[in-house]
Amino acid sequence: MEPTKEDILAEYRRARADLDALLSDATAAELGRKSNGTQWTNEELLFHMVFGYMVVRALLPLVHIISRLPSGAGSAFASLLNAGTRPFHIVNYWGSRAAALYFNKRRMSARLDKTIRAITRRMDRESQESLSRAMPFPDRWDPFFTPTMTLRDVYAYPTKHFDFHARQLSLKR
Numbered sequence: 021m022e023p024t025k026e027d028i029l030a031e032y033r034r035a036r037a038d039l040d041a042l043l044s045d046a047t048a049a050e051l052g053r054k055s056n057g058t059q060w061t062n063e064e065l066l067f068h069m070v071f072g073y074m075v076v077r078a079l080l081p082l083v084h085i086i087s088r089l090p091s092g093a094g095s096a097f098a099s100l101l102n103a104g105t106r107p108f109h110i111v112n113y114w115g116s117r118a119a120a121l122y123f124n125k126r127r128m129s130a131r132l133d134k135t136i137r138a139i140t141r142r143m144d145r146e147s148q149e150s151l152s153r154a155m156p157f158p159d160r161w162d163p164f165f166t167p168t169m170t171l172r173d174v175y176a177y178p179t180k181h182f183d184f185h186a187r188q189l190s191l192k193r
Contacts, residue, residue: 022172023172023176025143025144025146025151025175027176028143028172028175028176028179029140029143031176031179032073032136032139032140032178032179034179035132035178035179035182035183036132036133036136038182038186039066039069039070039128039129039132039182040129042066042186042189042191043066043125043128043129045191045192046062046063046125046191048125050062050190050191050192051063051066051125051191053190054190055188055189055190056188056189056190057188058185058188059113060113060116060117060120061120062189062190062191063120063124063125064116064117064120065116065185065188065189066120066125066128066189067116067119067120067123067124067128068112068116068120068185069181069182069185069186070123070128070131070132070135071115071116071119072177072178072181072182072185073132073135073136073139073178073182074131074135075178076135076139076174076175076177076178077135077138077139077142079174080139080142080171080174080175082155083153083154083155083169083171083174084150084153084171086155086156087153087154087155087171088153091156094155094156095156097155097156098155098156098157098158098159098167099156101158101161102158102159102160102161105158105160105161108158108161109161139175139178143175146171150171151170151171151172151175152170152171152172153170153171154168154169154170154171154173155168155169156168157169162181163184164177164180164181164184165177
């Protein structure tokens with residue numbers, strides 16, 4: 021069963037509370053320690069988790085546009101992006117490392133708040149019909165990207181991404 025808008029928003033609120041708890045309990049030494057199963061430190065990984073929500077802000081207009089194009093155009097776009105998976109992963113890794121220098125423990129909570137507010141405002145304006153709009157996705161970029169994703173899937177994506185990476189943190193819970 022597909023999540024409702026209310027389900028998605030409840031997950032956003034939970035992730036927001038989880039981030040606050042993780043940040044408030046973590047020491048500087050813990051944040052600087054390597055995470056489990058990634059090359060990022062805990063602080064870098066926490067930013068990457070927030071970044072998943074930031075990515076959604078960029079994806080929403082893209083889904084609205086590409087879902088209106090002929091299916092071949094969307095498929096070609098997704099194939100082109102899949103062809104660039106390796107450079108994408110490199111930029112994703114180094115970008116999260118660099119961005120965590122600014123969006124650190126002091127700033128990432130505020131960034132998540134601002135981003136979730138913007139996503140929520142946008143979702144509030146979506147109809148059930150628009151939430152069903154779909155486009156092909158570069159499914160090699162992320163384990164939660166599927167070959168075709170609806171707008172509803174895109175709104176639900178960042179919390180799945182957040183929860184997946186939360187299990188890789190080497191912080192005390």
